[in-house]
Amino acid sequence: MAEDRSTGRKRGRIEERGSSLRVKVYAGIDPVTGKRVYLNETVPGTDRAARKKAEKALTRLLAEADAQRAPTSSVTLAYTINEWLKASELEDSTEEGYRGYIDRTIVPALGSVPISKLTTRTLETFYADLRRCRVRCDGKPHVDHKADGDHDCKKSKCKPHACKPMAASTVRQIHSIISGALNAAVRWDWLNHNPAQVAKRPKQKPPQPDPPSPADAARLIEAAFEMDEDWGTLVWLVMTTGLRRGEVCALRWSDVDFDTETLNVRRSYRLRRGVGVEKDTKTHQMRRIALDSETVVLLRSLKRRLCDRLTEAGTDFDREMFLFGGVRRFDPYQPYSPHAVSSRYKDMAERLGIKTHIHALRHYSATELLTAGVDLRTVAGRLGHGGGGATTLRVYAAWVAASDRKAAEILGSRMPKRGSI
Structure with a gap:
């Protein structure tokens, strides 16, 4: 011994x-x-x-x-995930979404399993079950009862169970939660390796951006200015800068530099349970976007209209006022709701017979720049994509290819002709 x-x-x-x-x-x-x-x-x-x-x-x-190569903890996955959430610096909305997946799906299935006994095969089987049926039924015909105990199925509207597979993107999200928690367990010496790192999960569906055509974009801009000059300026700004809806709603006049004709994107605005909150941009980085001369003219006009309203109300201009504030009632210190922006844009597009949404204008900005031959890194910087253009390339690969074709034609046109050699 x-x-x-x-x-x-x-x-x-x-x-x-x-x-x-x-x-x-x-x-x-x-x-x-x-x-x-x-x-x-x-x-x-x-x-x-x-x-x-x-x-x-x-x-x-x-x-x-x-x-100390052997596992030093026999804690359960549920406990590990809970401790990981406490130590993680997640956005409130992100954590809320995670807890929904954890409470509804992860904990009922694997919560009581000690992390030292979790295997790659266990996780892959779990993901496969979810892709077959989101409630992980046994595959045998049965009835989904709407009431507990003895009851009349007809009155309670009980129906035969129909398997509904969980979306691949949702399973990937669940995998991300489990993998993140197990990575923390490895760092904390509760586990000697993370079985989720090599687990096979559903493939990510290739992005399929669907920007409006130049003709539809022109119709949308024209309709927006017909509705309201301020609304038209907002749509124009999103179309020419590729801003996210939360970013454009959070813009203050202190973010606009008319001398250098640039726009500083520092924050985003969102609604959570009806309460507006300002937060960092999606990548937690400030970016500076150059503005074209026409956009600068429109922003100057927007500022003049605001100053006229402030004069009528007996109030002075403040650089901390929002560019697009007080839409329903005049209040420049209250930003436009992102939900209201999406809803108003969708209604406008439907009246024109165009099937699109506000985020598609971001795609429009990116694809037009790439098609025009603007380099990938510059486009990524304007959009606020991280990874030095990797995200931009993944999302807009088809338009990058089109830009590459244009570059090839330009280079070919400048080469000496065979007859002149």
Whole structure:
């Protein structure tokens, strides 16, 4: 037997269990539960050869315990995820969405499983079950009862169960939560490796941006200015800068530099449970966007209209006022609701018979620039994409290819003709 010199505790032993030998090694105290942790291994047989194998296994397990390579915690996945959420700096809306996936899907299925017993195969089976049926039924015909206990299924409108597969994007989100929590467990020495890192999850569907055509974009701009000059300026600004709706709603006059003709995008505005909140941009980075001369003219006109209204109301201009504030009632310190922007734009597009949404203007800005030959890094910077253009390339690959074709034609046109060589 091996002995811990500091405590005198027998650290490992070989026990005869029926027709096999069990090797058991003490690996310390679980840092979370406070319970003793043991490493175990079974060797078939009880003869001399089996005992030699058991002794080798004992030596190996002792080395693992000494090197702290073995799992040091038997906490459950539910506990690990909860501790990970406490330590993570997530947006409120992101954490709220995560907790929905955790409570509805992850915890009921895997919450009680010790993280040391989670395997890659377990996770892949879990994902496959979700892709087959979001409630992970057994595949046998049954009725989804709408009431508990004895009841009249007809009155309660109970229906035969129909399997509804969970969307691939949702399963990927669930995988991201589990993988993030297990990565934290590895960092905290609760786990020696993360089985989710090599687990196969549903493939990500290639992005398919659908920007309005130049003709439709012209109709949309014309209709927006006919409705209202301020509304037309907002739509124009989104179309020419590729701003996200939350970013355009959060713009203040202090963000506009008329001297350098630039726009500083510092924050975003969103509604959460009816309450407006200003937060960082999606990539948590400020970016500066150059403005064309026509856009500068429109913004100057927007400012003049605001100053005229302020004069009528007996109020002075303040650079901290929002560019697009007080739409329903005049209040320049209250930003336009992102939801209202989407709704108003959608209604306008439907009246024109154009099937689109406000975010498609962001796609329009990107695709027009790429098609015109603007380099990928510049387009990524204007859109606020991270990764030095990797995201832009993934989303707009088809338009990058079109731009590349145009570049090839330009270069070819400048080459000397064969007859003149």
